[in-house]
Amino acid sequence: MIKDYGKIFGFVVFLIVSTGILYLSLFTYSEKGKEKIKTIKVTGNSFLSSERYMKLTGLDRQQVYNDLNLNIIKRKFEKHPYVANAFVKSDGRGNVDIKIDEKTIYAVLLKNEKTFFITSEFELLEIQNYTTYSDIPVISNVSISGKINASTKLKNNDLTDAFRIIEASKIVGDDFAKKLSEINLKNGGNIVLTFSGVNYPILFGRGNESKKIVGLNMLWIKYKNLNENLSSTAYIDLRFSNSAYIGSKENAGLM
16 A cells, blocks of 8 residues: 555656646747847838838837737738738848838829728728828719718729729820829719829810820820920810810810
């Protein structure tokens, strides 16, 4: 009986020691496996500064780094409405690099004195403070019934027509696309375009967006090659099939 007690006692001691060793080894492994984050660097941003992104994701305070891992950092960035994807990597020494892909912004939507970004996927985004952007056209007087809010998708015939104009402008070339400053949808009526550096409107109408944009570009190239300007032009009307009507402040001609 005494021998049995001795065996039981020895087994219990062995079990306690083994459990302790296992716990210590796992704890030590866990501590070694967890990387201590020291710095976070953001690249790929254009709409907001890296400092602003860090602040809005709650990563601007180094005291929160102890509770972070790469997956948490990735999720925090991808929750931001401007961010489509975030790619996070570490050098193994506590230095983390974040490369973000921002969503493709097609235009600034102006409706009832409210402004939104509208993405290539027709998603409305609130334009946040300290956002910087340029060469993005404004879409105005879109035909919409009811209220509109950020984080929703808004796609109708009006906006589809506007997107076709933007896409055609990009195909013609970056210089042309950057000059496109406003697409006035006239609440479902005849579209009017405004270009920066051009002091007259383009009466664009509806339909044949690509053909009209290419024709307009060719018209401007023609006048430039002839060393002539359109300073006396009151408007250019593209609503006629296969023609561009130039309205002059003095007279008008059919081109």
